[in-house]
Amino acid sequence: MNENIEVYLTPLQTCALIPGMTKGHLAQLRYAGTGPVFLKPTPRTVLYRRRDVVAWIEASERTSTAA
Incomplete structure (x- = not known):
């Protein structure tokens, strides 16, 4: 697969990429802008661009469960 070709995902495909995500929760995140x-x-x-979804997941990285 050519790395320069953009991959676009539907909300359902995006949910499949994110463990535990539902279409409803994804819609709420869109509404809230988060x-x-x-x-x-x-x-x-x-x-959704696949790279944007992966970047959003990566941005949630944490080293502690405290606040």
Whole structure:
């Protein structure tokens, strides 16, 4: 697979990439503006770039459970 080709994911595909994520929770994250960056090419279509989803997951890295 060519590394330069962008991979776009539907919300369902994005949920499959993130353990425990549901479409409903992903929609809540979109509404709150706290989830991965997303695209809306049409009013009823939501897409995510795979690299943005991975970056969002990576940004959640923690070394402690304290606050």
